[in-house]
Amino acid sequence: DADVTQTPRNRITKTGKRIMLECSQTKGHDRMYWYRQDPGLGLQLIYYSFDVKDINKGEISDGYSVSRQAQAKFSLSLESAIPNQTALYFCATSAPGQDTDTQYFGPGTRLTVL
Amino acid sequence: ELKVEQNPLFLSMQEGKNYTIYCNYSTTSDRLYWYRQDPGKSLESLFVLLSNGAVKQEGRLMASLDTKARLSTLHITAAVHDLSATYFCAVDPNTGNQFYFGTGTSLTVIP
Numbered sequence: 038d039a040d041v042t043q044t045p046r047n048r049i050t051k052t053g054k055r056i057m058l059e060c061s062q063t064k065g066h067d068r069m070y071w072y073r074q075d076p077g078l079g080l081q082l083i084y085y086s087f088d089v090k091d092i093n094k095g096e097i098s099d100g101y102s103v104s105r106q107a108q109a110k111f112s113l114s115l116e117s118a119i120p121n122q123t124a125l126y127f128c129a130t131s132a133p134g135q136d137t138d139t140q141y142f143g144p145g146t147r148l149t150v151l
Numbered sequence: 152e153l154k155v156e157q158n159p160l161f162l163s164m165q166e167g168k169n170y171t172i173y174c175n176y177s178t179t180s181d182r183l184y185w186y187r188q189d190p191g192k193s194l195e196s197l198f199v200l201l202s203n204g205a206v207k208q209e210g211r212l213m214a215s216l217d218t219k220a221r222l223s224t225l226h227i228t229a230a231v232h233d234l235s236a237t238y239f240c241a242v243d244p245n246t247g248n249q250f251y252f253g254t255g256t257s258l259t260v261i262p
Contacts, residue, residue: 070250079155079239079252080194095249127193138243139184139196140250 040064041143049149058113060128069111074125118150157253172225174240182243183223230260
């Protein structure tokens with residue numbers, strides 16, 4: 038089984054709809070992240086969480102919100118989706134001092150906003 | 152504003168040839184990471200470089216870090232088709248595991 042899972046894997050929605058992307062991990066890592074990937078722009082950090090009570094904005098948090106329901110679960114919400122939020126979204130986890138400090142990525146959610 | 156720049160952005164090379172991908176960053180950091188992404192797939196960790204002068208090798212790929220020059224290189228030796236992918240570098244500017252990614256280098260190895 039995958040260590041970092043994301044649901045849904047693909048989603049098509051309409052402008053103005055609320056949508057939630059979910060991420061779960063079995064790695065036991067405290068730190069979780071949400072990234073957005075657009076062609077030619079690499080990955081941009083949306084939000085990150087270092088533990089259940091710690092939520093921080095990343096580079097591009099406007100239009101997004103998050104919830105850390107448990108150590109293993111981190112959700113990303115688009116309150117009112119707009120077309121320029123069409124992108125590939127990745128969740129990642131890490132544990133500094135363990136696993137060589139790298140980040141482990143989920144399979145991604147492809148979101149299309151019409 | 153922190154910048155992480157990779158070059159080239161696109162690379163087409165013949166099998167058996169050598170080439171180097173460069174990753175420059177604009178802030179102090181002694182932590183640099185390389186990832187590989189296959190089309191439609193997630194990112195896979197390749198190398199973790201955690202100090203000046205660090206060098207890591209895996210198969211036909213070798214990564215190095217020069218923190219004074221704020222430069223990391225990913226060297227490809229005798230390329231094979233299976234290395235075709237997009238390669239990203241990421242910098243953690245000592246702020247606690249927040250990564251800033253380069254724009255990626257799309258590598259195509261031609262038979």
